[in-house]
Amino acid sequence: MKLRKKDIFFETLENMADTIVQAADYFAQNITDLRENVENFAGVMKKYESQCDTYTHTVIKELNKTFITPLERDDIMDLITSMDDVIDGLEASASRFYMYNLLEPDEYIVQFAEILRQSAYEIQKAVHLLSQKKLLAIREYTIRLNDLENQGDEVLRICTKALFETVKDPIELIKRKELYERLETTTDKCEDVANMLESIIMRNS
Numbered sequence: 001m002k003l004r005k006k007d008i009f010f011e012t013l014e015n016m017a018d019t020i021v022q023a024a025d026y027f028a029q030n031i032t033d034l035r036e037n038v039e040n041f042a043g044v045m046k047k048y049e050s051q052c053d054t055y056t057h058t059v060i061k062e063l064n065k066t067f068i069t070p071l072e073r074d075d076i077m078d079l080i081t082s083m084d085d086v087i088d089g090l091e092a093s094a095s096r097f098y099m100y101n102l103l104e105p106d107e108y109i110v111q112f113a114e115i116l117r118q119s120a121y122e123i124q125k126a127v128h129l130l131s132q133k134k135l136l137a138i139r140e141y142t143i144r145l146n147d148l149e150n151q152g153d154e155v156l157r158i159c160t161k162a163l164f165e166t167v168k169d170p171i172e173l174i175k176r177k178e179l180y181e182r183l184e185t186t187t188d189k190c191e192d193v194a195n196m197l198e199s200i201i202m203r204n205s
Helices: 007-028 038-065 071-099 107-131 136-166 171-205
Strands: none
Touching: 007 038, 007 071, 007 107, 038 071, 071 107, 071 171, 107 136, 107 171, 136 171
């Protein structure tokens, strides 16, 4: 019995989700140890981001030549784009550590990294369910992504207040504030993936 080849769109979306997990894992694991390897850290994150760009281009190319797609064309495009925004946010955050020479991540940056790591796993689970056409089961993970984004909002509120109370050097303050906001925006991008998945569920179930 010949196994059916996996649909190129679902396969590429899964590859994208798996790479986001690898990148978020790497980010969270290495964020506390940047003294020796901040340049390497930013470089590895750039490689993950480039890999995801390749997946996005694969989807665009396939959409241009495929007549019948497993989901609405716009849904496929919007989903891969929203996932690409997540990896872009992670990579942009990583590059800030190198550009700003920020080698001492504080507890808030570590909290953001953990929220993003958990969000990446929720995206991965949801996208793999999408490939299996288990649409209603995805909702559990989209709800969790919304919760994680709320946690990101809360961390931003707390760390911004702490920043203005404790950091007197204006340059250091600007660097940290921008990094906090960029990390929180990346949690928003994870929620955008959840919203995109929700609209796919609504249209297809």
